[in-house]
Amino acid sequence: MEFTSVVFYFLSAILLLAGLRVVTVRHPVHAALFLVLAFFTAAGLWVLLEAEFLAITLVLVYVGAVMVLFLFVVMMLDINIETMRADFRKYLPLAGLISGLMALEMYIVLGGQNFGLKMPTPKSADYSNTKALGRVLYTEYAYAFELAAVILLVAIVAAIALTLRRRSGLKWRDPATQVVVKKADRLRMVNLKPQKPGAPVEDEE
């Protein structure tokens, strides 16, 4: 067996196991950690497919930022595992339907030959797909790319608008005014005459 096949089966085994553990493990934090492992292993598989830019971006965005915030939330929430388990049967048909659809989509993409799609051929080692991706993204698909960026921006503004609320009674200082404070604003020099103690009074006898 070729070395790349060994790596492929190794990574796939870890990926499947991690994916399975995400749904079977009891504690939500542990589930989130298995999801991190799944993302990381998926990135490894993408490197095997010579999509190293996408693989690194997957790690940077999903593992490095999204999952950190996700863990952050899961750790803060007080999740009752028993009540979550109780709904398992109720959601099973819906989940099954979605999984079936995903499997079908994967079959269409991966079994492209059956539908007359041309399979990409591996490129030579000095081919820079980072550069190629950048070129295509900013020339051929520039409008789609900018559209996606604007949609994301709207989503960010909406998320902030939803959570922004003014609370009364908040103690707040403007750092800018704190920085421009001069010595004269805070300190008053007072010229005090030295108070001489009175001459000792002689005892009168």
Next chain:
Amino acid sequence: MMDQIQNLLGPAWLPIWTLVKIMVIVLPLLIGVAYLTYAERKIIGYMQIRIGPNRVGPKGWLQPIADALKLMFKEIVIPTGASKGVFILAPVLALAPALAAWAVIPFGDTLVLADLDASLLYVMAITSMGVYGVILAGWASNSKYAFLGAMRSAAQIVSYEIAMGFALVGVLMAAQSLNLGDIVRAQEGGFWRWYFLPLFPMFLVYLIAILAETNRSPFDVAEGESEIVAGFHVDYSGMAFAVFFLAEYANMILVSAMTALMFLGGWLSPVPFLPDGLVWLLAKTSFILFLFLWFRATFPRYRYDQIMRLGWKVLIPVTLVWLLVMGAVMQTSLGRFFH
């Protein structure tokens, strides 16, 4: 001689040779970590008119070895309420990214373990995983202090990663490449061609952001010994604690080397009559490391809300404005100023 060994080992040659190269990078790094702790205690000592460690070995040279031995022989206490697996996993997750990122760091024109096309992105991706060590340690300890430290650290690192990323976008715009080797080669031509000059705002933002990313003073609220004891690693002892310590200092060396490569010309010599070489990279890295220690001895700890304000409302707008300026200027004839 190399060919003979290669023939002798056959197909096992490549993994063994790679392992040897990894050891050649990791061992000096770990020694560097040990002596960085010594340098820190000595330098801060002299800055505060003290002598620092001077008892173990001549002038205290063996102090880090003694510290390491002490930590190795101490018991690793696992708290009763801790999530045991995650508790042990956390220090490993903190150290592994700090070491893995060195795979793509170029030490010279051809001296690099893996010449990746997108090596700058790789370093960013790998270092962004270092935060897991901190938050998992805080959560698994099942202690309020540790958890507070973890929460602070997670928010801080994710916030400053954005400013740091934007600063790096400036570098890659100037160098037109994501490859660290190419970024250094783009700065050829002496001191005045290094990127810290045309990208000065980015350089400052990056310097501040790496302090926050490595949880160093004045942004060390994740530890904050006066408020939350020692933050995320309050429940760690012995070697488990030492691994966190190693990770912090290995990260410091890593980001210093990155600063040297991206803004200070890496292995390039500042003047034309001296040859380029590894010694310049080491000197520049040491200078940035000295800045880390100097800042620690100089600045008081930031208040948490002010850290967030600095990151989101000062550093990110500064980088955005400078990116715009760069993009506009690079379209004109003045564009050669940037590359």
